[in-house]
Structures are given as structure tokens and as C-alpha cells.
Amino acid sequence: MNPEQQALIQKAYREFLEGRKVKPRGGQKHMIADIAKSFAAIAEDDEGHRKGNNHLIAIEAGTGTGKTLAYLLATLPVAQARDKRLIISTATVALQEQLLLRDLPDLKSLTSLEFNFALAKGRGRYLCTSQLSKVAASLRSSEPEDDNPTLSLFEKELMAAPGASDEDLMTRLVDDFASGRWSGDRDSLKEAVPNELWERLTTDHQRCSNRRCPHFAAACPFYNARRELDQADVIVANHDLVLADLALGGGVILPAPEQSYYVFDEAHHLPDKAISHFAATFRFNASLKWLQLLKKSQPDLLKAVVASPSATSQLNQLVNPVDDLVRDLGMLYAQLRDKINFQEGYNRSAPVHRWPQGQLPEGVREFAGQLLIHFSSLCRNLESLVNQLRDAQDPDKNTSLDADIASEWQPLLALLHARALAAHQLWSLCAEPDPEGRPPHARWLTLHRQAEGEEDLELSASPVTAAGDLAYRLWSRCFGSTLTSATLTALGKFDRLKHRSGLADSTLCKSYPSPFDYPRLGVLEVPKQACDPSQQQAHTEAILDYVETELNHPQAAALVLFSSRRQMNEVYDGLPSQLKRITLTQDQLSKNRLIEKHRTQVDASKPSIIFGLASLAEGIDLPGKYLTHVVIVRLPFSTPDDPVDATLAEWIEASGGNPFMQITVPDASIRLVQACGRLIRKEDDEGKVTLLDRRILTKRYGSQLLNSLPPFKRQLS
Known part of the structure; x- marks a missing residue:
């Protein structure tokens, strides 16, 4: 150096x-x-x-x-x-x-x-001053939809329309920003703004007009x-x-x-x-809705850009790809819905069909290739239109489009361009074959059942490794x-x-290694109640028995970590009433509120037990008296029905490997260390980690997992 x-x-x-x-x-x-x-x-x-x-x-x-x-x-x-x-x-x-x-x-x-x-x-964390100006104008107008019914229609379909209480909130935000009491940073707000309303007040890379925006110089929170x-x-x-x-x-x-x-x-x-970032998804019916809205709005768009022959030509070129997309998407939706049998997953909120090793049927791949061509054409035309509308707002550029009209339509078309790009990414991942000798993409279909019996299919594609x-x-x-x-x-x-x-x-x-003296500060135990979680009912009863016998005391400050929401709720429902009163679950409260309430109970010298899922096995800090006992109910193996993990496991096995020993066990080791790490946060913390999964003693991989843990004093029954 x-x-x-x-x-x-x-x-x-x-x-x-x-x-x-x-x-x-x-x-x-x-x-x-x-x-x-x-x-x-x-x-x-x-x-x-x-x-x-x-x-x-x-x-x-x-x-x-x-x-x-x-x-x-x-x-x-x-x-x-x-x-x-x-x-x-x-x-x-x-x-x-x-x-x-x-x-x-x-x-x-x-x-x-x-x-x-x-x-x-x-950008999504900051207010868009241009969007705020439009919201403020609509709040002042008694009939805001009369000026441009097509734009109002898109706002209703693509964004949630505000109710009366929402308008009160927006009025306060407008006043606070105008007066300087609020900087435009969402994270500095004292009151929560629902996501669907915040979408009306912010923008993204596609919709932002950057230096062409009249608010860019001084009043844009993001650029400030x-x-x-x-x-x-x-x-x-x-x-x-x-x-x-x-x-x-x-x-x-x-x-x-x-x-x-x-x-x-x-x-x-x-x-x-x-x-997750390089994955892509596509919802059929939701996409058909905005495509049909784009088609319906074309006459009004043509009137808006009539002064520009180039923009008019680009709009006319949208007709064929939109018609082709509506036709082909409708046909593919019907084919998939009729022919695919969906499987309910243990930890899934919706039924899923996963194609083995991500290999789509030939007919679906052909459809994907056609859709990719249509979306490519749509993306090119929308991009050209958005650029022309942006240029019309630039005083240094001489265009035939009216700047005010351009500023009105540009955010909408930019939003549609962003959606077209996202769709293009998905169909690109589905149309292009995976390279030989490299891990494939996972591809799966999810059936979403919505209100009033409506359904939608969501097609997903994801790399299995980044x-x-x-x-x-x-x-x-x-x-x-x-x-x-x-x-x-x-x-x-x-x-x-x-x-x-x-x-x-x-x-x-x-x-x-950590400087903490783990053998002196903590104990790792596998108690007599521990059993094999594959015996689901016996395992749930063992957890109940342990909680009732070991955590039912006035000094309890415990975190019980589950791998399944279903089992967590089953155990909670089986608790006696006195234990239910001191137990907080992730289904009852948000993560932050859960931790806050637990701390309050411990500060008041009252017992408190947290029932949590994987998100509480990492990133929470409960030093000293706030956490003296961590109970891990089962080894944290990944869920067997995760489409990405399952596709990677198939590929490794087809390549002659052992996915359980190459992926599942190493990843479980990391999660197990993270979970144990909740106990000792400072040099003077003390406590116990309990593992209620006997496989760590009976399976050949158990010793590897044990050896990767902090060197607590061990009590293995």
C-alpha cells in the first residue's frame, strides 16, 4: 500500500x-x-x-x-x-x-x-412534481374527467381512482409539498400513503421527461x-x-x-x-385489458398528434401488432387453461404448473415466438411516439406537436411502453432456447383466482442462477x-x-470467526421432544409439548422459528389460553409492530414469545433480555415446490450431480447459522438455541450442519 x-x-x-x-x-x-x-x-x-x-x-x-x-x-x-x-x-x-x-x-x-x-x-420513492400538479388540478376541478375522457379511462383502469378520503390525503400532500413541510421523499412522510395512491404521485424511468420537465431545475425531489x-x-x-x-x-x-x-x-x-431481478412475468387478462384500451384510445390519440405526420404514422402502425397480440394472447390463454392441470403447493398461495427443466411444449414456444415479434413491433412504435412527445416538450427543439398536449399524453404512452418492454422480456425468455450445457430457465404458470370468480394466468420465466x-x-x-x-x-x-x-x-x-465466547454464552440443545418433521402430526405435537413445558415461565423472551405458516398457526391454535396471551405471531402483526410489542412486554417484566417465519430468522436485533431462547422447529431446507429451485435441481441431477448435497444442504447451513445468530448479539448476551428436528442427529448430513454452527455448548439428547 x-x-x-x-x-x-x-x-x-x-x-x-x-x-x-x-x-x-x-x-x-x-x-x-x-x-x-x-x-x-x-x-x-x-x-x-x-x-x-x-x-x-x-x-x-x-x-x-x-x-x-x-x-x-x-x-x-x-x-x-x-x-x-x-x-x-x-x-x-x-x-x-x-x-x-x-x-x-x-x-x-x-x-x-x-x-x-x-x-x-x-425514482419510485420520490414524488413527481409533474404528477402532483395534475393531481392538484384534478382536485380543484369539479369535473376533472371532462377535459380528456380517454386519459381518465386509462387512469381508472391502470391506476386506482381515489376515493373521498384519498382526496383529503392528496390535498394534504399537495399543501405540505407546496409549503416546504415535506421534501417529496416518501420515506419522510408521517402518514402512510397506500401504494395505489402513491402510484399516481410518482413516476419511473420511462415516464419521466427529465430535463424537458418544467420542474426539473429546482422542484424535482428525485433530481434534487x-x-x-x-x-x-x-x-x-x-x-x-x-x-x-x-x-x-x-x-x-x-x-x-x-x-x-x-x-x-x-x-x-x-x-x-x-x-428475482432478472426474472419476468406476464398476466394474460391484465395485459389484454391494457392492449384493448390502447386500441380503443387510438382515435383520441390521432386527434392529439394530428399536427405531426410522423407521430400519426407511428400510431397507425400500432394497429396490426395490437390486433395480432389480442388475437394470439386470447388463443394461447384458452389453450393453456384447457390443457394444463395445476397443482396446489404446500407453501403456495395459488396453484402452479411448472414445466420440467423449463422446457415449454413446442406449441407454446411457437406462440412465444409470434408474440415476441408482435411485442417487438409494439415496443418500437411506442418508443418512437414517446420520444417525439418528449421532444415536443423541449424548447430547444422545433417540432409540430403542441407541448401541452405532448406533456399530457407522454406519461401514459411511456407507461404502456414500459409494460410492452416487460412483456417483451418475458416472451423473449420463453421463445429463445436455453444454451446447451448451461442451467436452463425455470418456466411456470400460475392460476390466480380473483374476486367474483374471475381468473387470470400468469406466465413466469426466471434464471435458476444469477x-x-x-x-x-x-x-x-x-x-x-x-x-x-x-x-x-x-x-x-x-x-x-x-x-x-x-x-x-x-x-x-x-x-x-466471531470474537464472542460462544461455549460460555450459549447452549445448543436437541431435546427429547425433537422428532423427524416428516411425521407432521407428531412433529406439531412435539413443538406444542416443548413450548408448554419449556417456555411457559415468567422470564420467557423467546423466538420460535417455523418453516411453514400452516404449522405455525396449528401450534398457536393448540396453545393453552395463558400461553396464547403472551404469544405474538407473524400472522397477527407486521414485522416491525411484532418486534415493538415484544420489546414493550419484556420491558414491563412480562413474558413474551414470538412465533415467526423465515423473515425473522435474519436481520432482527433483540440483544440482552429481549431474546434469551431461540427455538428452530425444523431444519430450514428450501420448499420442494419452488419452481426455480426445482428446475435447478432437475438440471443438476440430469448432469450427474446430487442436488440435495450440492444445493439443499449448503443453503440450509447458511439459514441455520443465520437463525442461531439471533441469540448472541453482544459480548454479555446469554441464552439457548433449541432445534426440534432430530434429523440433525440421525442423517449423514447432520454432522456437517452441526459443525457449521457457532461453537455453543451442546446438549444433544
Whole structure:
């Protein structure tokens, strides 16, 4: 490393420790050194672009290591010296808030480091001033629909129409923004705005007219926030926003990957986030509705753009692809609904049909190819129309379209263009064959039964691994990156992370254990009540017996983690009345309200038990008296009917592998470590982890899972 940078990091570390009056931690010091050396070793050309492929490092650091301080100190001084932006990406809002409200302010106030930081959020979290102006105008008008009945029709069909109470809320929002009491950031609102109403007040990349908007210069909340990002040395984002920026080409929402150093905290979530991000869905009847609305609105659209021969020509060219789509989608819907037998899943809210290894029937694939052609034509024509309407709003461009009319129609056509692009993505994934020798896409159909007996079919396609997308879109482009989490290894190895994330085998990987004295602080028990969960009724009764005998005491502060909502509710229903009164379930309250009520009961010296699902096995912080007992009712294997996991398992098996040992067990290991990690959050926490699944003692994979857990004192019956 550059000696000056090394000295700066060491000085800042001493200042922070002295300011916080804490002692250095061994794992933290090693982590700082590893990341700083890795970052400093990246070679650059004369234009500041990375040379070589030694730019990635993955570090697993156990709870209590102090990961956040380590990666901030290791990367920030080097990033500033190299004129690179530091993007910290998290998976949860809780960690974002910790960074913004505690970690970054403390680093700035306690050390001599000089830097600015900001939070990056997508457009959807901000008010669109142009949309607000339209809402305000409609609130002032007694008959808002008379001006443009076609636009009003689209608003009714594509967006929820506001009721009387909604209009009161919108009036308050208009007043608060106009008076400066509200900045336009949804997350700063004191009262909740329902999603269907917020959609009327925000915009997206497609609908936004950017610099052509009259509010762009000073009154746009999103671009005001973007200007803050331009001045920030450290940008706090989340995995979804990073992936969205990469999907747009990179450098659209966030700084360009080539000029950025990323830190992915909670990095074990990144592969799943990427899989979801690069998946696509399509609802038949919902899509037919907006296509038919587009066809119905064509006469009014032609009147609006009559002054432009080019726009008129583009509108006329929409007729054939829309007619073809309505015809072919109707035919395919009838064919699928008549011929497919849907299966109810154990953990599904709707019946699903999954095609084995994602292979669509030849007839469906042919339909997909036709639909892809039609949607391609529709996308091209809509894109051209949207661009012409945007240009008409630009005072520097001379067009024949009226600017006011263009500003009225552009958001609607941009919304339809976005929907056409999403449909194009889905049919592209269904029409194109999967490459030989590579994992296939999962493809499945979901039957949604709606109100008043209406039905809709939803076709979905998803990659079964994000390795290729991440390698191509992110790792090959970024200047450098650190991936870190308390759980990056599976069964003690980084192989699963590398495979899922597209990391090269040569990627530097390090692991540092937690500094906590686990044998002294905690106990891991498999009690006599534990049994094989395949005996469902016996397992439910065993859980009931354990809760009644071991958690029924005045000091109870427990978290019971279930893999099935159905079983969670069965156990709750079977509890005696005195235990029901102190038990909170995820079906009764939101996650935040659940934690808040649990803390309140414990603070009042009352017992409290939480019944939760997988989302409570990670990311919640209940230190000390708030949690002294974690009960895991079964090993957290993935659900056997998940279409993506099932398709990947089929492909691995067809390739001669063992999907259970290659995927299911390693992934369960990570989830099990996360669940156990809820117990010990600080050096003086104490408690017990109970596992009510006897397979960990009787199956050959059990010892592997046990060995991957924190080294609690063990009591295995």
C-alpha cells in the first residue's frame, strides 16, 4: 500500500477507538488490512480504468467482528485517493439506517477523515412534481374527467381512482409539498400513503421527461436528491437499486461501475436478489385489458398528434401488432387453461404448473415466438411516439406537436411502453432456447383466482442462477468490490457463494470467526421432544409439548422459528389460553409492530414469545433480555415446490450431480447459522438455541450442519 494511505487508515482507526473508548478487535484489524491491500493492489491505466481481474474479495466475519467500521476504514481513504466513488449496498432497511444514522456520522465525527455521504433511492420513492400538479388540478376541478375522457379511462383502469378520503390525503400532500413541510421523499412522510395512491404521485424511468420537465431545475425531489449523490464520496444503496442500475446499463441511477468501488454487505442475499431481478412475468387478462384500451384510445390519440405526420404514422402502425397480440394472447390463454392441470403447493398461495427443466411444449414456444415479434413491433412504435412527445416538450427543439398536449399524453404512452418492454422480456425468455450445457430457465404458470370468480394466468420465466448475469454486468465492469456477511460460507466453504454469484475460482476469500465466547454464552440443545418433521402430526405435537413445558415461565423472551405458516398457526391454535396471551405471531402483526410489542412486554417484566417465519430468522436485533431462547422447529431446507429451485435441481441431477448435497444442504447451513445468530448479539448476551428436528442427529448430513454452527455448548439428547 501507499505508506500515506496506510498511515491515514491507521490514524483514523486509533481516533475511532479512542473516541468510542473501545478496544481493537483481532478480526476487525485483519479485515481492514485485507480489504485495503486488495483495493490498493488494483492496477489502473492512464485513464483510471482497472487492469486485470484481481479486484474482488469476499470476507466472512462473524457477529461482533465490527464489519462496518472495517470496510469503511479500508476503502474510503483509498477510494478518495483514486478518485473513485464508494457504493455500499445492503439487503435490509435496518442496515441502511444503521449506516446513515450511526456508523457514517460516527466515523466522520470521531476521525480526521473528511467525506460526504448520501442515500441513493429509486425514482419510485420520490414524488413527481409533474404528477402532483395534475393531481392538484384534478382536485380543484369539479369535473376533472371532462377535459380528456380517454386519459381518465386509462387512469381508472391502470391506476386506482381515489376515493373521498384519498382526496383529503392528496390535498394534504399537495399543501405540505407546496409549503416546504415535506421534501417529496416518501420515506419522510408521517402518514402512510397506500401504494395505489402513491402510484399516481410518482413516476419511473420511462415516464419521466427529465430535463424537458418544467420542474426539473429546482422542484424535482428525485433530481434534487441526485445532485446530493453527485457530491457524495460514499453512497448508501441497496442490492435492488444496484441491480436496477446495471439493468439500465450502469451509471444511470448510480455512478458508473467502472468508476466505483462496491461493498456488498449482507452479500449472501445478492444472488437471490439478482435472480428475482432478472426474472419476468406476464398476466394474460391484465395485459389484454391494457392492449384493448390502447386500441380503443387510438382515435383520441390521432386527434392529439394530428399536427405531426410522423407521430400519426407511428400510431397507425400500432394497429396490426395490437390486433395480432389480442388475437394470439386470447388463443394461447384458452389453450393453456384447457390443457394444463395445476397443482396446489404446500407453501403456495395459488396453484402452479411448472414445466420440467423449463422446457415449454413446442406449441407454446411457437406462440412465444409470434408474440415476441408482435411485442417487438409494439415496443418500437411506442418508443418512437414517446420520444417525439418528449421532444415536443423541449424548447430547444422545433417540432409540430403542441407541448401541452405532448406533456399530457407522454406519461401514459411511456407507461404502456414500459409494460410492452416487460412483456417483451418475458416472451423473449420463453421463445429463445436455453444454451446447451448451461442451467436452463425455470418456466411456470400460475392460476390466480380473483374476486367474483374471475381468473387470470400468469406466465413466469426466471434464471435458476444469477452467476452469468452478475459476472457479465457487475464483476467484469466494476473497479473493485468487497463482499461481506456473517454467513458467506456454506458448510465451511466459499464454493457455494462462488457458484451462485459468478465469482472466479481465484477470488480471494477470507473468514474471521466471531470474537464472542460462544461455549460460555450459549447452549445448543436437541431435546427429547425433537422428532423427524416428516411425521407432521407428531412433529406439531412435539413443538406444542416443548413450548408448554419449556417456555411457559415468567422470564420467557423467546423466538420460535417455523418453516411453514400452516404449522405455525396449528401450534398457536393448540396453545393453552395463558400461553396464547403472551404469544405474538407473524400472522397477527407486521414485522416491525411484532418486534415493538415484544420489546414493550419484556420491558414491563412480562413474558413474551414470538412465533415467526423465515423473515425473522435474519436481520432482527433483540440483544440482552429481549431474546434469551431461540427455538428452530425444523431444519430450514428450501420448499420442494419452488419452481426455480426445482428446475435447478432437475438440471443438476440430469448432469450427474446430487442436488440435495450440492444445493439443499449448503443453503440450509447458511439459514441455520443465520437463525442461531439471533441469540448472541453482544459480548454479555446469554441464552439457548433449541432445534426440534432430530434429523440433525440421525442423517449423514447432520454432522456437517452441526459443525457449521457457532461453537455453543451442546446438549444433544
